[in-house]
Amino acid sequence: MAEQGTDDHDEENTLYKPPAEKKLDEILSADAEDESLKKYKETLLGSAAGGGGTIVDEKNPSRVIVQKLGLLVEGRDELYIDLTKDKSEIKKSSFVIKEGCTYRVKIYFYVQREIVTGLKYKQKAFRGGIKVDKTNFMVGSYGPKTDLQSFTTPPEEAPSGMVARGEYKMDSQFTDDDGNDYLSWEWKLQIKKDWQ
Structure with a gap:
């Protein structure tokens, strides 16, 4: 067991800011005219790419x-x-x-x-x-x-x-x-x- 951070507030001290949350439908509809991007999203999301989650x-x-x-x-x-x-x-x-x-x-x-x-x-x-x-x-x-x-x-x-x-x-x-x-x-x- 190796110590990886000793302060319970480590995460609050980081400069990392999480991205804004996006709904699945928003991601699927963005750049809908780009066929290669559409196929890439289908590869990543599998059956969820059909929409609705x-x-x-x-x-x-x-x-x-x-x-x-x-x-x-x-x-x-x-x-x-x-x-x-x-x-x-x-x-x-x-x-x-x-x-x-x-x-x-x-x-x-x-x-x-x-x-x-x-x-x-x-x-x-x-x-x-x-x-x-x-x-x-x-x-x-x-x-x-x-x-x-x-x-x-x-x-x-x-x-x-x-x-x-x-x-x-x-x-x-x-x-x-x-x-x-x-x-x-x-x-x-x-x-x-x-x-x-």
């Missing part, structure tokens, strides 16, 4: 539906947490990894109705109630699709040594440039001397 779940008004969190460790099967469960159930979920191993987190999600800009995955690690790590990952912008989409974090090395071993409470959030909180959840990561 793709809908995965009629009952869910959210533009992003977060499905699951995966833990990737080379040479081992991917482990999952089902993020569609109740938050109290998700909170009980725990992954065990070997100290010093390299791992990545993978978030699976759907985007529906409209394009979502500036998706971000934020993660904080706590041990004994003290924040020991904070990472913010820029996921990117995604158009609506019926296909499950995903984002994988860069590789991180788990800490090693007797002091580093133990249970870490992880607070995760999937958000965007506009501050929409698509999902916030808590889970656990246990670092042990060996695989179990």
Whole structure:
């Protein structure tokens, strides 16, 4: 776990300004006479290019539906947490990894109705109630699709040594440039001397 920003207000201190939000219909109608641009938009947006936006779940008004969190460790099967469960159930979920191993987190999600800009995955690690790590990952912008989409974090090395071993409470959030909180959840990561 590498520290990537220590101040909770890092984002407010940046010069980055998110672009103005545009509806899918506005993007599709812009430059409609340019055939090559129209084909490019169809390639990017897939079935959503027909207008109206793709809908995965009629009952869910959210533009992003977060499905699951995966833990990737080379040479081992991917482990999952089902993020569609109740938050109290998700909170009980725990992954065990070997100290010093390299791992990545993978978030699976759907985007529906409209394009979502500036998706971000934020993660904080706590041990004994003290924040020991904070990472913010820029996921990117995604158009609506019926296909499950995903984002994988860069590789991180788990800490090693007797002091580093133990249970870490992880607070995760999937958000965007506009501050929409698509999902916030808590889970656990246990670092042990060996695989179990």
